[in-house]
Amino acid sequence: MPNFEHPEYPEATLLHLESMVPCRETQVSSLLSIFGERQHFSFPSIFIYGHTSSGKTYVMQTLLETLELPHVFVNCVECFTSRLLLEEILTQLQSLSSENKHGSHVPCDTFNDFVRLFKQEIITQDLQNQTVYIVLDKAEQLREMEANVLPGFLRLQEMTDRNVTVIFLSEIVWELFRPNTGCLEPFTLYFPDYSIGHLQKILSHYHPPEYSADFYAAYINILLGVFYTVCRDLKELRHLAALNFTKYCEPVVRGEANERDTRRLWKNIESHLKKAMQTVYLREISSSQWEKIQQDDGEPGHLKGLSAHAHVELPYYSKFLLIAAYLASYNPARTDKRFFLKHHGKIKKTNFLKKHEKTSNHLLGPKPFPLDRLLAILYSIVDNKVAPTANIFSQITSLVTLQLLTLVGHDDQLDGPKYKCTVSLDFIRAIARTVNFDIIKYLYDFL
Amino acid sequence: MSKRKSKETSSVNGECISQVQRILRERFCHQCPNGKLFGVQLQYKHLLELLKRTTIHGESNSALIIGPRGSGKTMLLNHVLKELMEAKQVRENLMQVHLNGLLQTNDKIALKEITRQLQMENVVGDKVFGSFAENLAFLLEALKKGDRDSSCPVLFILDEFDLFVHHKNQTLLYNLFDISQSAQTPVTVIGLTCRQDILELLEKRVKSRFSHRQIYLMNSFDFKQYLRIFKEQLYLPAEFLYKPFTQKWNKNVQSLSEDRTVQDVLQNHFHCSKDLRSLHMLLMLALSSITVSHPFMTGSDLLEASKSCRMDSKANIVHGLSVLEICLIIAMKHLNDVYEGEPFNFQMVYNEFQKFIQRKAHSMYNFEKPVVMKAFEHLLQLELIKPIEGLCVRAQREYLLMKLLLDNNQIMDALQVYPNCPTDVKQWATSSLSWL
Numbered sequence: 007m008p009n010f011e012h013p014e015y016p017e018a019t020l021l022h023l024e025s026m027v028p029c030r031e032t033q034v035s036s037l038l039s040i041f042g043e044r045q046h047f048s049f050p051s052i053f054i055y056g057h058t059s060s061g062k063t064y065v066m067q068t069l070l071e072t073l074e075l076p077h078v079f080v081n082c083v084e085c086f087t088s089r090l091l092l093e094e095i096l097t098q099l100q101s102l103s104s105e106n107k108h109g110s111h112v113p114c115d116t117f118n119d120f121v122r123l124f125k126q127e128i129i130t131q132d133l134q135n136q137t138v139y140i141v142l143d144k145a146e147q148l149r150e151m152e153a154n155v156l157p158g159f160l161r162l163q164e165m166t167d168r169n170v171t172v173i174f175l176s177e178i179v180w181e182l183f184r185p186n187t188g189c190l191e192p193f194t195l196y197f198p199d200y201s202i203g204h205l206q207k208i209l210s211h212y213h214p215p216e217y218s219a220d221f222y223a224a225y226i227n228i229l230l231g232v233f234y235t236v237c238r239d240l241k242e243l244r245h246l247a248a249l250n251f252t253k254y255c256e257p258v259v260r261g262e263a264n265e266r267d268t269r270r271l272w273k274n275i276e277s278h279l280k281k282a283m284q285t286v287y288l289r290e291i292s293s294s295q296w297e298k299i300q301q302d303d304g305e306p307g308h309l310k311g312l313s314a315h316a317h318v319e320l321p322y323y324s325k326f327l328l329i330a331a332y333l334a335s336y337n338p339a340r341t342d343k344r345f346f347l348k349h350h351g352k353i354k355k356t357n358f359l360k361k362h363e364k365t366s367n368h369l370l371g372p373k374p375f376p377l378d379r380l381l382a383i384l385y386s387i388v389d390n391k392v393a394p395t396a397n398i399f400s401q402i403t404s405l406v407t408l409q410l411l412t413l414v415g416h417d418d419q420l421d422g423p424k425y426k427c428t429v430s431l432d433f434i435r436a437i438a439r440t441v442n443f444d445i446i447k448y449l450y451d452f453l
Numbered sequence: 454m455s456k457r458k459s460k461e462t463s464s465v466n467g468e469c470i471s472q473v474q475r476i477l478r479e480r481f482c483h484q485c486p487n488g489k490l491f492g493v494q495l496q497y498k499h500l501l502e503l504l505k506r507t508t509i510h511g512e513s514n515s516a517l518i519i520g521p522r523g524s525g526k527t528m529l530l531n532h533v534l535k536e537l538m539e540a541k542q543v544r545e546n547l548m549q550v551h552l553n554g555l556l557q558t559n560d561k562i563a564l565k566e567i568t569r570q571l572q573m574e575n576v577v578g579d580k581v582f583g584s585f586a587e588n589l590a591f592l593l594e595a596l597k598k599g600d601r602d603s604s605c606p607v608l609f610i611l612d613e614f615d616l617f618v619h620h621k622n623q624t625l626l627y628n629l630f631d632i633s634q635s636a637q638t639p640v641t642v643i644g645l646t647c648r649q650d651i652l653e654l655l656e657k658r659v660k661s662r663f664s665h666r667q668i669y670l671m672n673s674f675d676f677k678q679y680l681r682i683f684k685e686q687l688y689l690p691a692e693f694l695y696k697p698f699t700q701k702w703n704k705n706v707q708s709l710s711e712d713r714t715v716q717d718v719l720q721n722h723f724h725c726s727k728d729l730r731s732l733h734m735l736l737m738l739a740l741s742s743i744t745v746s747h748p749f750m751t752g753s754d755l756l757e758a759s760k761s762c763r764m765d766s767k768a769n770i771v772h773g774l775s776v777l778e779i780c781l782i783i784a785m786k787h788l789n790d791v792y793e794g795e796p797f798n799f800q801m802v803y804n805e806f807q808k809f810i811q812r813k814a815h816s817m818y819n820f821e822k823p824v825v826m827k828a829f830e831h832l833l834q835l836e837l838i839k840p841i842e843g844l845c846v847r848a849q850r851e852y853l854l855m856k857l858l859l860d861n862n863q864i865m866d867a868l869q870v871y872p873n874c875p876t877d878v879k880q881w882a883t884s885s886l887s888w889l
Contacts, residue, residue, distance in 0.1 A: 011744070011746075013467055013470075013471065013744070013745065036741075039741040039742060039744075040738075040741050042474055042478060042741065043471060043474070043475075045475070046474055046475055046478050047475075047478040047479050047482040047483045048478070048482060049482055049734070049737065050482060055766065055769075055770075056773070057770070057773040057835075060773070116556075116558065116562060117555065117556050117558070118556040118557055118558075118562050118566060121556055152558070154554075154555045154556075154558055154616075157555055158555045158556070161555070163482070163483065164484070164527075165553065165555075165556065169483075177834070177835060178835065178836050179766040179767055179770060179836075180766060181766065181767070182836055187615065187647060187648060188521075188522040188647060189522070190522070190523075190730070191730070191731070191734070193734060193737075193738070194764075194766065195761075196764060196766065196769045198769070198772070198773065199772065199773030201872060202872075202873070234775070234776075235775060235776040235777055235817070235818070236775055236776075236777050236820065236824060236828065237775055238773065238774075238775045283820075283821075283824060284821055284823070284824070287824070287827075288823050288824065288827060290823075368800070369798070369800050369801045369804060370798075370800075370852065371798065371800070371848070371849065371851075371852030372849075372852075428849055
C-alpha cells in the first residue's frame with residue numbers, strides 16, 4: 007500500500023516513486039498535493055531550500071520524470087548569464103513535444119522576447135491544459151544576473167497568462183533573495199537535513215553484494231561515528247565510505263578476523279579514518295593517491311597533505327629575511343627598540359605591557375612594514391655583518407614570488423615598497439629551529 | 454446494491470473534489486477576473502469614471518495607482534477593464550497597450566512592444582525615425598481609420614511603473630505624458646506602482662506633464678472585514694454543478710469562520726501581513742490537503758498551513774549543521790557578546806574554539822585547523838556569515854573580517870531543538886564569560 011495517494015496517477019507509479027525516494031516521503035507527498043492534478047493551477051512560484059545533498063535536485067527530477075509531467079530543468083551555474091538561461095529554457099521547451107527530441111537553438115536576447123516566445127511555444131505544443139514546470143537549480147546565481155530576471159520568473163505565470171509554475175532550488179534562505187522593492191512571494195518549502203538514522207539507512211543501501219548488509223551497516227556506523235560531528239553532507243560521506251571500505255575488509259580478507267569481530271575491525275580502521283579526515287576529506291590528496299597508498303599497505307604516518315609540508319628549503323639569508331619579516335609584521339614598531347637594541351634603556355612598564363587579548367597581533371593578522379625596517383631587523387638578528395648587496399634584495403623578491411611575503415600597495419610608491427609576511431607561526435618556528443634562532447623570545451605577543 | 458451506490462457517490466465525490474480544486478486554485482493562484490473585489494469601491498468608481506471619459510467622451514488623462522505589493526492594483530484594473538469592455542462602442546474602438554517594467558527594460562524595447570501591440574509592424578515597416586517622439590506621433594496618427602476624422606482612444610497601462618523611471622532621460626514617460634496632455638488622440642496613461650515616493654523619482658519636466666491624479670489602495674480593512682473576505686474567498690459559486698456538496702461546503706466554511714482556533718490563526722496572519730495575496734497562499738496550502746477522503750476543510754488544516762508559512766528559515770538551516778559548525782557559531786556568539794558586535798576573523802573564532810576544547814570539552818575531539826577551516830567555509834557558503842568588504846584576493850583567508858548574520862535569540866532557539874546536542878556544547882552556549 008503506497009504512502010502516496012493521488013487520484014491522478016496509477017498506484018504502480020506511486021509505489022515505484024516511493025521506492026526511489028527513501029527518507030523523503032513527507033516532502034514528496036506535500037509536493038504531490040501542491041501540484042494537484044495535471045490541469046490544475048498551482049502556486050506561481052515555489053522556493054525549495056535545504057542543505058547541500060539534502061535531495062532537492064534528485065527528488066525534483068525523480069518526481070517530474072516518474073510522473074511524466076512536462077518540465078524544463080536548468081542549472082543556473084551552467085547558464086550563468088540571462089541570455090544562456092532563457093535560450094536553454096526555450097530549447098528544452100521545444101524538445102518537450104515527442105517528434106522533436108533535440109530542440110533547435112532559439113535565439114533570445116531579452117526577457118520580453120522570452121515571454122513572447124514562451125507563449126508561442128505553449129500554444130504550438132498543445133501544453134495549454136497541463137501545468138508546465140520550470141525548475142531552476144542553484145537559484146542563488148540568479149541574484150548575480152540582471153535585476154529583472156528574478157522578479158520576472160517569480161511572476162511568470164501572471165505575465166504569460168499560462169499555466170506554468172517556476173520552482174527554485176537553493177541552499178540559501180529566501181530572505182537573502184528578496185529584491186529591494188518587494189516581489190511576488192513564492193511558497194517556501196524546506197527540505198530538512200537527514201538525521202543520523204536516515205544517513206545510516208541511505209548509506210547502507212549502497213553495500214557491495216559480496217558482503218552482508220549487517221557487516222556493511224556496522225562499517226557505516228563506525229564511519230559515522232568518526233565523521234558525523236564534522237560533516238553531514240551525504241555526498242562526502244558516501245565518497246569516504248566507498249574509499250575506505252577495502253581497508254576495512256582487509257582483516258576479513260586476510261583471514262585474521264571474521265565479520266563479527268568488531269573490536270579488531272575497529273582497531274584496524276580507526277587510525278586510517280582519522281588520517282582520512284586530514285587528507286582526503288580536505289581534498290589535500292586525491293582519492294586515487296589514497297587508494298594507491300592503501301594498496302601499498304603504507305604506514306599511515308607517512309601520509310602528509312599539502313598543507314602539512316612544514317618547511318621549504320631556503321638559503322641561509324632567505325631564512326633570516328623571512329624571520330625578520332615575521333617579526334616586523336607581528337611586532338608593533340614601537341617595540342623594536344626593546345628587542346633589537348643592546349642598550350634600550352628604561353621603558354615605562356605600564357605603557358609597554360598593556361595588551362588587550364583582542365589586539366594580539368596573532369589574531370588580527372600581519373601588518374605591513376617598509377623595506378627599511380626589514381633590513382634594520384635583519385642586521386640586528388644576523389650574527390655576522392651583512393652587506394646590502396643586490397643578492398639580498400633579489401632574495402626578498404624571490405620570497406615574494408614564493409608567496410611567503412606579499413607586496414602591499416602599488417608598485418611604484420614614493421616611500422619605497424611595503425611588505426607583509428604571510429606565513430603561519432608553526433612554519434616560522436620550524437624555520438627558526440633550523441638556524442637555531444629562538445623566535446618566541448622576540449615576539450611581542452609572547453612576552 | 455449499497456456497494457454500487459457507495460461507489461457512485463465516491464466517484465461523484467472524486468469528480469466533484471477535482472472541480473472544487475480547479476475552481477478554488479484558479480481563484481487563489483491565478484487571480485481570475487471573475488473574482489470579487491473587497492473594500493475598494495471608491496477607487497473602482499474613480500477609475501471607471503476616468504476610463505469612461507477617455508473611451509466615450511474622448512478626453513485624455515493620466516493616473517497612477519499606488520499601493521503596497523499584493524493590495525490588488527492589477528486586479529482592480531482588470532475588473533474595470535472588464536466592465537468597460539461590455540459596452541460595444543468601447544470594445545470596437547479602444548486600443549490597449551500593456552507594458553511592464555520588468556519586461557521592457559529600456560525605451561527601444563518599449564517602443565518595439567508598443568508597435569507590436571498596436572499591430573502596426575506593417576505600417577511602420579523599415580522606416581527610420583529620428584527620435585522617440587516622432588515615432589510615437591507617427592503611430593498615433595496611423596490609428597485614424599479610413600473615414601474617421603478622429604483617432605481611436607488608446608490606453609497605455611504601465612505595470613511596475615517605478616522601473617520605467619530609471620530609463621535614460623525618462624524618454625518614454627515624457628513622451629507618453631506629453632501626448633496625454635497635448636495631442637488630439639484621446640490617450641490615457643495608467644501607471645501601477647508599489648512605491649509611495651514615486652512622484653519624487655519623476656523628473657521635473659515629466660512631473661509637470663502628469664496630472665497628479667493618484668489612486669491609493671491601502672488594504673484599509675479591519676479584522677472583521679478580513680474574516681468576511683476569508684469566507685467569501687472560500688465559498689463555492691452558486692453555479693457549481695454539485696448542488697448538495699456546495700451547500701455542505703459553504704456551511705462548513707461558515708462554521709470555520711466562527712471557530713476559535715481558525716480565528717486565532719487568521720488573527721496571527723492578519724498581524725503579519727494584511728494583503729490578500731498572503732491570505733491566498735494560506736488558503737491554497739490548506740486547500741491542497743483536500744482529497745476524497747478528507748473533503749471538508751478543518752481548523753487543523755489551516756493551522757498546519759499557517760505554521761508552514763511562518764517557519765523561521767534560518768533556524769531550519771542551523772538545525773542541519775554539524776556539531777563542529779555549531780561550535781563555531783557559539784564561538785562567534787561569544788565574540789560578539791564580548792566585543793559588542795565588532796567584526797571577527799577565522800583566527801579569533803579558532804582561538805575561542807581552542808579555549809573551549811582545552812577547558813571544557815569532553816565530547817569534542819580537538820580537530821586540526823584545516824578541518825575547522827573547512828567547516829568555517831561551509832558556513833560562509835551558506836551565507837550565515839558574510840565578509841565585510843567582499844572577498845578580496847590579497848588578504849589571507851584566516852584574517853578576513855566577517856560578521857555573523859544570526860542574532861543571539863535565533864542561536865539559542867535553534868540550540869534547543871538541535872538533535873543530539875552534546876551537553877557540554879549546550880552549557881558553553883549558555884555560560885557567561887565569568888569562567889574565562
